[in-house]
Amino acid sequence: MKEVLVNAERCLGCRSCELACAVAHSDSKNLLSALGEEKKPLKRIFVHQARDKKIPLSCRHCEEAPCVDACITGAMHRTPEGVVTNVGGPAECTGCWMCVMVCPYGVIRSDKERRLAVKCDRACLDEVEEPECVRACPTGALVFAEVDDYSRDRRQRFLVCLARSMDTSSV
Amino acid sequence: MHLVIIGNGAAGITAARTARELLPSARVTVISDEPGPAYARCLIPEVLAGDRDPRSISFVPPGFYREHRISLLSGRLVVSLDAVGRRLTLEDGETISYDRLLVATGASPVLPDWPGADLPGVFTLRTVAQAATAGEAARRCASAVVAGGGLVSLKAAWALKRCGVAEVTVVVKSPHLLVRQLDEQGAALVQRELSRAGIKFLFGLDLAAITGGAGGRRQVELEDGRTLPAGLVLVGKGVRPNVQLVRRAGGRVGQGITVNERLETTLPGVYAAGDCVEVQDLLTGAKTNSALWTLAVEQGRIAGCNMAGRPRRYSPPLTRLYAAQFGSVPFVSVGDVRGDGETAAFQKDRVYRKLCFREDRLVGFIMVGWVERAGIYTALVRRGRPLGRLKQKLLDGTVSAADLMVMK
Numbered sequence: 001m002k003e004v005l006v007n008a009e010r011c012l013g014c015r016s017c018e019l020a021c022a023v024a025h026s027d028s029k030n031l032l033s034a035l036g037e038e039k040k041p042l043k044r045i046f047v048h049q050a051r052d053k054k055i056p057l058s059c060r061h062c063e064e065a066p067c068v069d070a071c072i073t074g075a076m077h078r079t080p081e082g083v084v085t086n087v088g089g090p091a092e093c094t095g096c097w098m099c100v101m102v103c104p105y106g107v108i109r110s111d112k113e114r115r116l117a118v119k120c121d122r123a124c125l126d127e128v129e130e131p132e133c134v135r136a137c138p139t140g141a142l143v144f145a146e147v148d149d150y151s152r153d154r155r156q157r158f159l160v161c162l163a164r165s166m167d168t169s170s171v
Numbered sequence: 172m173h174l175v176i177i178g179n180g181a182a183g184i185t186a187a188r189t190a191r192e193l194l195p196s197a198r199v200t201v202i203s204d205e206p207g208p209a210y211a212r213c214l215i216p217e218v219l220a221g222d223r224d225p226r227s228i229s230f231v232p233p234g235f236y237r238e239h240r241i242s243l244l245s246g247r248l249v250v251s252l253d254a255v256g257r258r259l260t261l262e263d264g265e266t267i268s269y270d271r272l273l274v275a276t277g278a279s280p281v282l283p284d285w286p287g288a289d290l291p292g293v294f295t296l297r298t299v300a301q302a303a304t305a306g307e308a309a310r311r312c313a314s315a316v317v318a319g320g321g322l323v324s325l326k327a328a329w330a331l332k333r334c335g336v337a338e339v340t341v342v343v344k345s346p347h348l349l350v351r352q353l354d355e356q357g358a359a360l361v362q363r364e365l366s367r368a369g370i371k372f373l374f375g376l377d378l379a380a381i382t383g384g385a386g387g388r389r390q391v392e393l394e395d396g397r398t399l400p401a402g403l404v405l406v407g408k409g410v411r412p413n414v415q416l417v418r419r420a421g422g423r424v425g426q427g428i429t430v431n432e433r434l435e436t437t438l439p440g441v442y443a444a445g446d447c448v449e450v451q452d453l454l455t456g457a458k459t460n461s462a463l464w465t466l467a468v469e470q471g472r473i474a475g476c477n478m479a480g481r482p483r484r485y486s487p488p489l490t491r492l493y494a495a496q497f498g499s500v501p502f503v504s505v506g507d508v509r510g511d512g513e514t515a516a517f518q519k520d521r522v523y524r525k526l527c528f529r530e531d532r533l534v535g536f537i538m539v540g541w542v543e544r545a546g547i548y549t550a551l552v553r554r555g556r557p558l559g560r561l562k563q564k565l566l567d568g569t570v571s572a573a574d575l576m577v578m579k
Contacts, residue, residue: 048573055573064472066546070465070492072213074230090232091211097494097542098465101503105572106544112501 001082002144004134006056010141011047013054018043020136021058024124042109044120045133056142058133059084059107059120067099067108067119076117085121093117172197174478175259175267177249177416178275179203180212181467182445182474184231186273189475191239197479199241200267202259205298206246208235213464215302216323219309220330225299252420254438271440271478274417274428275471278410278446278462283318287381292389293404296327305405306334312402314338316391318378320348322495324407325361328370329497331405340371340399342378342391352493352504356516357523357539364498378404412447412460425449427460432484434474442478444470453487453553454507454534463492489553491535494542503545506535506552515566526565531557533565547572 019031026034026041034041045058061084068076068084074091076099078084086093095115100108109118124132134144174190176183179201187201207225214228236243248262252272259267280295282288294305309315315336317328320343331339341348347358348365362372373393380392381404391401412427423429423437427449430436436443445467449458461470466488476483493504500521512529522540526533526548533551547570551558554575561578564570 046571048571050571050573050577053573053577055576057572066465069468069472072464073211073228091228091230094214094217095496095501096213097496097501097503097545098492100542101492101494101505101545101549102465103546104550104575106547107572108546110501110542112496112499115496 003147005143007141008053008055010139011054013047015047016136017045017056017133020132021045024132042118057105066102070098070102083122086117173270174199175269176201176273179209180277181464182471183275184209185468185471186475187241189472190479193479202244202247204248215299216326216330218302219306220333221306252416254420273474274443275445276413276447278412280410281408285378285380295406308403309334309336312336314400315403316399316401317341317405319407327405332368342373344377357537360539364500426458433477434485442474444474451487452490459490501542502539503542504537505549508535508537
């Protein structure tokens with residue numbers, strides 16, 4: 001399965017990914033129209049500053065995802081394509097925030113009014129099957145690729161691997 | 172190879188699914204004393220409220236058992252376990268042989284021995300059937316008393332209000348609500364929201380008796396002698412793990428069924444998972460009963476792997492992981508929030524946050540009113556490493572997962 005890999009060395013913190021993500025999840029899918037929408041769209045990727053690094057983070061679609069284990073309704077599930085999402089599944093999200101509580105990346109948001117957990121759902125894939133955040137990244141800090149296609153050395157440049165070690169050691 | 176699973180809840184169904192995926196050739200049988208397919212137990216307050224019908228809280232898609240080739244024996248009670256002969260006996264006398272067994276029998280609500288606790292109109296809230304029956308009764312009631320100030324009790328009180336019960340009173344022995352999850356300040360925000368919905372509260376005392384059955388006017392007598400009218404009484408005084416089957420078969424039992432790191436009981440070929448087992452808390456090392464949906468799912472998967480011959484270890488979990496929302500007030504509580512070490516609390520209007528530390532480690536936290544990025548705090552509690560420079564970011568509320576990634 002393809003993943004959004006993060007090369008923090010290349011991130012300038014321009015937040016183009018955040019903007020593209022929000023627009024992709026707006027009703028109109030258009031920046032100018034999205035500005036006028038009553039309920040502003042919510043982004044699902046977040047650029048953080050940690051020490052001297054800028055790190056864009058979105059859902060890793062973990063293999064044994066803590067959010068799926070914690071979901072009390074069965075809404076959070078993995079699609080046959082490997083996408084972890086709480087929409088379009090066997091049950092409805094009721095906004096209990098169990099997933100928000102257990103996601104070690106902090107990338108599941110809580111929409112309190114709609115009682116809906118909001119996260120990367122890969123509903124934004126374009127005609128070449130690339131997510132909007134990756135497409136919008138002007139520096140190549142985000143890459144959408146099969147992890148196994150990367151050699152061990154190259155993989156280590158991507159912080160996603162650090163994240164994975166965090167994942168397995170602590171979750 | 173015949174794998175038999177007693178219990179059709181979070182642990183049972185996850186184990187069945189896992190074992191089926193790993194061992195396509197095995198026979199997998201799930202036996203449950205409840206009727207129907209697996210359902211989301213945490214959603215039964217919504218059935219009580221009448222917001223959902225029992226069928227709509229199914230936890231598995233239609234056709235799940237057929238597609239996974241799992242035989243479901245529902246509405247069947249297992250009365251004895253012969254661990255030497257590897258054989259179960261059901262209530263109707265039928266016997267079922269197994270090669271490996273998973274006991275995922277869950278827990279049962281505690282019903283205190285108040286006089287009158289067995290009267291009609293007194294309910295506990297554990298099964299969807301109970302929720303539906305209590306909901307029907309509630310629609311004919313003008314008053315209800317809820318005993319207990321924990322999560323189930325409050326969800327029930329909220330649901331009873333939604334049923335249209337005019338007077339709902341929650342009687343709480345502790346000095347404030349949700350003592351397991353929140354401190355006084357955090358609980359006050361939740362209480363405010365529940366009070367706005369019209370729910371009343373009495374603190375510091377318990378029920379003493381319930382009087383007047385069918386026909387008569389049902390009342391609740393409190394410890395201080397006062398009485399409250401109670402068309403319906405709902406008891407939420409916690410649960411007790413269902414250990415009888417294993418105990419009678421000679422298996423060891425502590426705070427729940429004793430299991431090793433492979434989730435095997437002391438009986439050969441018998442595993443256990445979910446609310447019926449004893450676990451060791453990651454933070455305190457204390458033995459406690461496992462009583463969380465998310466732990467049941469993890470344990471079910473690990474038990475399923477082990478039963479299928481793929482050894483996997485279960486490490487001590489965080490046993491306190493709570494999230495919920497009442498009205499417009501969400502909250503999260505994780506880890507050790509007793510606050511007997513260093514604490515830092517922040518409140519601004521209706522948002523409250525408390526961090527509990529021990530020796531430069533985060534051991535627990537409470538968030539009320541705003542729960543964004545709670546998972547990062549949970550990850551820090553789970554890691555248990557010294558915080559160093561990260562502590563200031565925690566205090567400022569600016570910590571992100573990126574900080575954890577660069578943390579050495």
